[in-house]
Amino acid sequence: MRPPPGLEDTIGPGKVFKLRKAIYGLKQSPRAWYHKLSSTLLDKGFRRSEADHTLFTYPSQRGNIVILIYVDDIIISGNDKVGIQDTKQYLRSIFDIKDLGELKYFLGIEVCRSEEGVFLSQRKYTLDLLKDVGKLGARPVETPLEEKYKSNRKGESNEALFEDVKQYRRLVVKLIYLTITRPDICFAVNQVSQHMQKPTVLHWEMVSRILKYLKGAPGQGIWMVCNKNTELVGYCDAEYAGDRGDRRSTTGYCTFVGGNLVTWKSKKQKVVSLSSAESEYRAMRKLTTELMWLKALLKDLGINIPRPITMHCDNEAAIHIANNSVFHERTKHIEVDCQKVREQVQLGVILPCHTESSEQLADIFTKAASSKVFEYIHSKLGLMDLTRPQVKTLNY
Structure with a gap:
């Protein structure tokens, strides 16, 4: 000292x-x-x-x-x-350290390794959370939010304040930490975390539904395959004016390294977008920053990415704006975001690519999807529950 x-x-x-x-x-x-x-x-x-x-x-x-x-x-x-x-x-x-051996548990994250890959989950953390709130015997639901969920306008629903605000905040903070390995609840947690100051009874019911969804698959996590592939790919999407209270859009994106999901995000935009193309372009700008950070991080790990990084977007207007070097009256309000993305496109770092909305993997980070869409995107993101037996259908 x-x-x-x-x-x-x-x-x-x-x-x-x-x-x-x-x-x-x-x-x-x-x-x-x-x-x-x-x-x-x-x-x-x-x-x-x-x-x-x-x-x-x-x-x-x-x-x-x-x-x-x-x-x-x-x-x-x-x-x-x-x-x-x-x-x-x-x-x-130099220090008094303790060697715990092979990595199996770190800050609530369980690590299971094999020759095929690595599985990351927070099963014990999830079960402890369900036990603390008395939801171990709850009836599971298929999705963390109701299908086609939309935030209510003021006066549309029961706005009675929830009595135990501290309990609400404590649970939401724990759910935020759970999104480290559970991207499937990322959008739902984003919705309930916006009401930390004055949560209502409706918001508490939303938290309860998330807990019931976790009860159905507490051991679900991310499977990362060892395929010796280091290709970097990103998906971005936006729900235009999705919040009916202030009409702000929601940005969602996810990135893959060698086909393995590494980062994801669901966040409400800070300003009101004037068009769907503008909201999608703001999502592209967020993803561009994330991809640039990942490229620098991989370079520090000795992995160079010489080719342009593919960015999947389901809005053709936003892609045309990124490739068009001429501004006009309709795009001057998003000129700053345009310059950020276009600069990386011209440098050959980012390559915008149009993808169909049905193949947009970032869709579950911007809206409440159906159970069918959830199941399809989960398989594409590499989400699975190793504790649940896998059933295969045999055709005769």
Whole structure:
């Protein structure tokens, strides 16, 4: 521990500081710990990723070593087994660390590995959540929201305030963390999280329906296949004026690396779009930023993507605006977003591609889909429940 600035000269022989509060509970402690840990790794020769400052890499002739840190929890991976053991020994000589062995459980995320791939889920976290709210015996539902759900205008439904606001907020925060491995509830959680200040009885019923949906498949997660493919692809969609309260659109996108789902997002746009093409273009701009970040992150991991990244969009007008270098009266209000996307198109980083609405995988991030659409998109996203037996239909 070092004394605060200005008090260095007050320390003399036999004098110590009396702590009125534990260092672990101070706001400065995470920053001080990160500075100490990062400087230790940098002295060892690791490189800090500019795309994610919690990621450190160490390339060598024997392979690569990757370290991902979250406060005082560390994941060490790579294809240099000797280097990994040397890194553990180096960290053990400086810090008091505990080696938990092969990664199986990290911050509520369960990791199951095999020769075919990796399966990520939050089954225990989901079951604990259902147990806390007494929903283990609830009757499951097929979708987290009712089919063709639309937010109600003011005065259209029961607006009686929900009494226990703290319980509502606590459950919604837990559901937000659950979306790390459950993209299927991303849009539903986005809807209930918009009413944290004054939730109504209707909003609480929406939360209860999400919990009943989780009861049907608590072990569902993401299956990532080991196919040695690093192609980067993105899907984006928008629900034009979907919120009937303020008429703002909802942006949804998802990205794949080698056919495996890696990131996804469902978020209401900050401004009101004047057309469906504008709302779709704002979604393209969000996806463009995400793809640029993923490309930089993969580069830090030693994976270069020389070809343009395919961006799937089901709105031809938005694609034409991206490829057209001439602005006119109808597009001047979205000129800033146009410049962002068009710049990357001209540089050869992004390649907009039209896809049919039926094949738009980002559709479930913008609206409440039917159970049939849900089941189809889940298979495309790589979502499955390993705890549920797979039934195959035989044709005779």
